[in-house]
Amino acid sequence: MPITVTxxxxxxxxxxxxxxxxxxxLLVEADGQRILFxxxxxxxxxxxxxxxxxDIGSVDRIVLSHGHYDHTGGLQEVLTKIRESGxxxxxxxxxxxxxxxTPKHFYIKDLVEKYIGIxxxxxxxxxxxxxxxLTNEPVKLSENMLTTGEVExxxxxxxxxxxxxxxxxxxxxxxxxxxxxxxxIKTDQGLVLLLGCAHRGIINTLLHAQKITGIKEIYAVxxxxxxxxxxxxxxxxxxxxxxxxxxKKLGASHCTGLKSAAILAHEFEGAFFFNSAGTxxxx
Ligand SMILES: [Fe+2]
Ligand SMILES: [Fe+2]
Numbered sequence: 001m002p003i004t005v006t007x008x009x010x011x012x013x014x015x016x017x018x019x020x021x022x023x024x025x026l027l028v029e030a031d032g033q034r035i036l037f038x039x040x041x042x043x044x045x046x047x048x049x050x051x052x053x054x055d056i057g058s059v060d061r062i063v064l065s066h067g068h069y070d071h072t073g074g075l076q077e078v079l080t081k082i083r084e085s086g087x088x089x090x091x092x093x094x095x096x097x098x099x100x101x102t103p104k105h106f107y108i109k110d111l112v113e114k115y116i117g118i119x120x121x122x123x124x125x126x127x128x129x130x131x132x133x134l135t136n137e138p139v140k141l142s143e144n145m146l147t148t149g150e151v152e153x154x155x156x157x158x159x160x161x162x163x164x165x166x167x168x169x170x171x172x173x174x175x176x177x178x179x180x181x182x183x184x185i186k187t188d189q190g191l192v193l194l195l196g197c198a199h200r201g202i203i204n205t206l207l208h209a210q211k212i213t214g215i216k217e218i219y220a221v222x223x224x225x226x227x228x229x230x231x232x233x234x235x236x237x238x239x240x241x242x243x244x245x246x247x248k249k250l251g252a253s254h255c256t257g258l259k260s261a262a263i264l265a266h267e268f269e270g271a272f273f274f275n276s277a278g279t280x281x282x283x
Pocket of ligand 1: 066068
């Protein structure tokens, strides 16, 4: 059975009638399951879904890659659509890491302190039918799909953004983004990795996926790679490591950043594609 990944929200519109906005949401269909991976930043997800002929009210489960607003801000709208569909009268499972509700901020001392966490209280989402399954362990989604769980950090050239913080009392503490996770799909050609923001690092995430599945081949990687703030040295190390995986499809989006995406397009010609709103990948 084919695996389909439809990009409902991304920074740029890749097809007519979709709208680009900073954030990401992917719908993955595999093993007879429809999993919504993130929701983008606003209710726009519903408009893009409708433009693409996707019924977001009928998804089976939701997975959240991490607790930033640009991946979770559409939750209220999605939960409303799910409730209207009547498909999940007892609520819908939302799988994520326990740290998603920590008060996340973009913080530069004496310059900026901006809340960038989930824009709704947990209770409000639960009242709309959310049933949170919060765990740092991988969760099996279907026969061949699972979440990565908390991504182990293995390489030293991938750094977590220094401006991302969590507010603890009155103090701002560096956010290690332990909640950052992806979805793994096992296929005959190797693993398919769906990334949210990859704040823990794309290479760390791929190594982690290999480790927890025991499968070495990586067939495809789709999603945010967080290379937007990578310097030249990190970019070179990442490219070198990525070439070692022999990836056949590389769909970069969102926090990859246009400049880093252009470099990847050049380095991985043949495998690379821009994964924008409206992009549908059949694997
Ligand atoms: Fe993020
Ligand atoms: Fe993001």
